[in-house]
Amino acid sequence: MKMNNTFIKTLREAPKEETSTNGALLTRAGFIHKEMAGIYDYLPFGIRVLEKIKNIVREELNAIGCEEVLMSTLQNPEPWEKTGRFSDAEVDIWFKTELASGGTLGLAPTHEEPMVEMLKNYISSYKDLPLAIYQFQTKFRNEKRAKSGIMRGREFLMKDLYSFHTSEEDLDRFYEKAEQAYKNVFERIGLGDCTYETFASGGIFSKYSHEFQTFLPVGEDTVYYNEDRSLVFNKEVFTDEILAEFGTTKGKFSETRAAEVGNIFKLMLKFSDPLELNYTDENNNLQKIYMGCYGIGISRAMGVVAEKYADEKGLVWPESIAPFKYYVVGIGDEGAEEAVKIYKGHEELMILDDRDVRPGEKFADADLIGIPYRVVISEKTLAEDSLEVTSRATGEPKIVKIDKFLSNL
Amino acid sequence: MKMNNTFIKTLREAPKEETSTNGALLTRAGFIHKEMAGIYDYLPFGIRVLEKIKNIVREELNAIGCEEVLMSTLQNPEPWEKTGRFSDAEVDIWFKTELASGGTLGLAPTHEEPMVEMLKNYISSYKDLPLAIYQFQTKFRNEKRAKSGIMRGREFLMKDLYSFHTSEEDLDRFYEKAEQAYKNVFERIGLGDCTYETFASGGIFSKYSHEFQTFLPVGEDTVYYNEDRSLVFNKEVFTDEILAEFGTTKGKFSETRAAEVGNIFKLMLKFSDPLELNYTDENNNLQKIYMGCYGIGISRAMGVVAEKYADEKGLVWPESIAPFKYYVVGIGDEGAEEAVKIYKGHEELMILDDRDVRPGEKFADADLIGIPYRVVISEKTLAEDSLEVTSRATGEPKIVKIDKFLSNL
Numbered sequence: 001m002k003m004n005n006t007f008i009k010t011l012r013e014a015p016k017e018e019t020s021t022n023g024a025l026l027t028r029a030g031f032i033h034k035e036m037a038g039i040y041d042y043l044p045f046g047i048r049v050l051e052k053i054k055n056i057v058r059e060e061l062n063a064i065g066c067e068e069v070l071m072s073t074l075q076n077p078e079p080w081e082k083t084g085r086f087s088d089a090e091v092d093i094w095f096k097t098e099l100a101s102g103g104t105l106g107l108a109p110t111h112e113e114p115m116v117e118m119l120k121n122y123i124s125s126y127k128d129l130p131l132a133i134y135q136f137q138t139k140f141r142n143e144k145r146a147k148s149g150i151m152r153g154r155e156f157l158m159k160d161l162y163s164f165h166t167s168e169e170d171l172d173r174f175y176e177k178a179e180q181a182y183k184n185v186f187e188r189i190g191l192g193d194c195t196y197e198t199f200a201s202g203g204i205f206s207k208y209s210h211e212f213q214t215f216l217p218v219g220e221d222t223v224y225y226n227e228d229r230s231l232v233f234n235k236e237v238f239t240d241e242i243l244a245e246f247g248t249t250k251g252k253f254s255e256t257r258a259a260e261v262g263n264i265f266k267l268m269l270k271f272s273d274p275l276e277l278n279y280t281d282e283n284n285n286l287q288k289i290y291m292g293c294y295g296i297g298i299s300r301a302m303g304v305v306a307e308k309y310a311d312e313k314g315l316v317w318p319e320s321i322a323p324f325k326y327y328v329v330g331i332g333d334e335g336a337e338e339a340v341k342i343y344k345g346h347e348e349l350m351i352l353d354d355r356d357v358r359p360g361e362k363f364a365d366a367d368l369i370g371i372p373y374r375v376v377i378s379e380k381t382l383a384e385d386s387l388e389v390t391s392r393a394t395g396e397p398k399i400v401k402i403d404k405f406l407s408n409l
Numbered sequence: 410m411k412m413n414n415t416f417i418k419t420l421r422e423a424p425k426e427e428t429s430t431n432g433a434l435l436t437r438a439g440f441i442h443k444e445m446a447g448i449y450d451y452l453p454f455g456i457r458v459l460e461k462i463k464n465i466v467r468e469e470l471n472a473i474g475c476e477e478v479l480m481s482t483l484q485n486p487e488p489w490e491k492t493g494r495f496s497d498a499e500v501d502i503w504f505k506t507e508l509a510s511g512g513t514l515g516l517a518p519t520h521e522e523p524m525v526e527m528l529k530n531y532i533s534s535y536k537d538l539p540l541a542i543y544q545f546q547t548k549f550r551n552e553k554r555a556k557s558g559i560m561r562g563r564e565f566l567m568k569d570l571y572s573f574h575t576s577e578e579d580l581d582r583f584y585e586k587a588e589q590a591y592k593n594v595f596e597r598i599g600l601g602d603c604t605y606e607t608f609a610s611g612g613i614f615s616k617y618s619h620e621f622q623t624f625l626p627v628g629e630d631t632v633y634y635n636e637d638r639s640l641v642f643n644k645e646v647f648t649d650e651i652l653a654e655f656g657t658t659k660g661k662f663s664e665t666r667a668a669e670v671g672n673i674f675k676l677m678l679k680f681s682d683p684l685e686l687n688y689t690d691e692n693n694n695l696q697k698i699y700m701g702c703y704g705i706g707i708s709r710a711m712g713v714v715a716e717k718y719a720d721e722k723g724l725v726w727p728e729s730i731a732p733f734k735y736y737v738v739g740i741g742d743e744g745a746e747e748a749v750k751i752y753k754g755h756e757e758l759m760i761l762d763d764r765d766v767r768p769g770e771k772f773a774d775a776d777l778i779g780i781p782y783r784v785v786i787s788e789k790t791l792a793e794d795s796l797e798v799t800s801r802a803t804g805e806p807k808i809v810k811i812d813k814f815l816s817n818l
Contacts, residue, residue, distance in 0.1 A: 007540045033527045035481045042479040070451040072444045097504040100551040118442045122416050131416045142509040
């Protein structure tokens with residue numbers, strides 16, 4: 001991408017009411033635009049990050065046999081009434097709307113009910129199971145407050161996966177695969193070394209569920225971890241009784257703030273029971289279907305990565321989800337000419353800063369946008385057929401021969 | 410994709426209330442699932458078609474210098490109130506919802522207002538123009554009736570593009586490029602020979618706008634065309650007065666039904682005026698920005714293609730947007746074994762029907778799903794190191810050497 005070809009400009013200031021670091025920096029660097037609290041637009045850089053996170057999640061889920069669909073936002077109340085979840089008393093974050101032809105619809109805050117209803121067309125026999133189906137879909141939650149940038153949205157992008165099984169044992173087998181896929185995802189998007197699988201309440205149907213919590217000072221959750229971080233509990237389950245089950249005590253735990261980037265949950269029969277999602281077994285007997293659900297907040301994960309790695313100069317993206325890998329700046333006429341040559345054919349990998357502004361301004365924008373490597377070509381580097389590659393994360397510059405740089409791309 | 414690995418099964422019957430051909434066939438073939446009238450889920454085959462159409466549109470728009478963003482669904486009423494379009498009297502298809510913290514929001518039926526508001530952060534000088542920005546985003550329209558399958562949605566996927574210019578002349582230049590890009594899109598998705606650029610009303614700011622109308626018996630619009638179809642008018646502008654301007658008369662026109670798959674519109678100052686989207690010119694004078702908008706109904710286009718080419722056996726996809734290009738069936742043990750070999754490494758190109766059902770059932774499903782080429786490998790074809798490739802569109806079979814088939818993939 002050429003800077004002269006994008007409408008995005010870095011902004012000196014974020015809107016005053018944008019108090020979160022991720023919201024302010026992502027706005028200033030041209031990734032997002034705030035419509036209202038918790039409601040954002042994604043600009044060209046932002047879309048690229050979202051798509052990269054989505055593709056990593058998609059790869060990991062497809063690898064364990066999941067299939068992708070896209071469910072609707074507008075929700076027929078019927079199946080939700082059967083599970084008791086259309087009531088505002090039960091689920092207090094619904095956005096609801098009136099259909100012109102009559103009736104109230106909801107904007108999906110999650111998709112268990114329509115997923116189960118849809119699958120009644122496709123599951124009849126044990127031969128149809130197990131199944132694991134996911135989507136990337138905008139979710140709507142009518143939060144009273146939303147002050148954490150894209151870390152808490154009223155409208156946000158989520159990956160939600162649902163799995164369906166003939167038995168709890170089969171659900172457990174898949175649950176373990178999903179756990180591993182989630183670890184792979186967080187590793188690959190750059191949150192591996194600060195994200196911990198955390199025990200959380202399992203509701204009435206399972207003992208525990210698991211959250212994936214990224215330790216982060218501005219996280220909205222409180223979690224408790226032991227010294228080697230092999231055990232992490234959220235607030236709900238950090239009780240003497242539960243710790244005793246794990247052979248430990250409160251004194252061995254420290255408290256920290258964290259952001260929940262994913263969760264996995266054994267739903268068991270919670271939805272298949274009231275919605276009558278059944279199958280017939282080998283003996284032609286009607287049986288109930290066991291279910292699991294598995295979420296990752298895609299836009300939240302983007303916000304958490306932004307928040308986690310930001311420094312005083314701006315954003316710092318891991319290579320895997322950076323909008324571009326290189327930020328190319330040519331200094332002087334010769335440098336600028338060579339920069340164009342290097343850029344050519346690498347439009348998806350590089351930003352070429354071809355603007356008519358001082359190099360210092362370009363460097364500052366490269367830092368603010370957080371592109372992993374800044375590449376500078378000047379008369380001085382050209383004298384040695386080289387260019388200078390500086391890591392955004394470490395600030396460390398390296399002189400690299402142009403040939404070598406190009407052949408390593 | 411292997412048929413044994415997807416949860417999709419073809420269905421004998423579509424829901425009774427699904428009266429449209431596209432809705433019924435797309436449901437039976439496993440592309441969509443109906444939630445309510447005008448509200449559909451997209452299943453694995455359906456997602457693939459949508460993504461292919463999106464990619465074609467994206468390529469054509471990027472080629473004329475457009476940039477992609479993603480605006481929010483939930484709409485702050487403020488800018489819409491300034492243009493008078495938040496009122497239900499003015500725009501009668503709003504879905505509205507209440508924010509828990511107070512206030513009414515809308516679900517975007519289109520995005521002119523937020524797009525203009527967002528750009529006020531990015532446009533200040535003539536140097537920032539022209540700009541052309543698009544998105545693929547779900548739109549919500551509270552239609553009283555929706556009986557045309559995915560050809561008319563209450564919730565549907567649209568590509569909307571907005572362009573911004575210093576003058577009407579510059580807008581005109583871009584408008585022509587967009588016209589050509591649209592022709593390319595409809596050509597590439599298989600609607601080229603039945604889609605006509607149609608004169609429509611320009612509203613109060615322009616004489617005409619243009620619709621792209623696909624002639625289709627079940628289309629919801631009525632249009633009028635002359636013998637060589639060089640002139641097509643929609644109902645609004647098919648008047649003696651306007652025809653006289655074109656040197657023709659009503660008698661030279663025939664009437665037909667059509668589905669609007671795209672439209673382009675010179676908005677001029679309609680939105681930039683009330684929302685105060687201005688720029689400063691070379692002399693530092695504040696000037697108004699000229700605007701155009703350009704829509705393509707992505708899910709509607711999918712429905713129109715489905716509807717247009719369907720025959721008594723099912724769907725017939727053009728290669729460019731088919732979910733897969735080949736439907737591979739091995740007959741007998743040897744045939745099945747060879748089919749697996751051919752499939753390997755071509756998972757994105759082929760469906761391997763590895764189900765334990767009769768070949769006839771596989772052939773019927775290949776036809777219903779509408780995959781462009783059915784590939785059959787049997788003892789008989791193997792005796793000649795060959796396979797049989799049958800075109801879904803023509804029904805014509807060809808015997809092709811396996812080596813040649815593979816090297817041509």
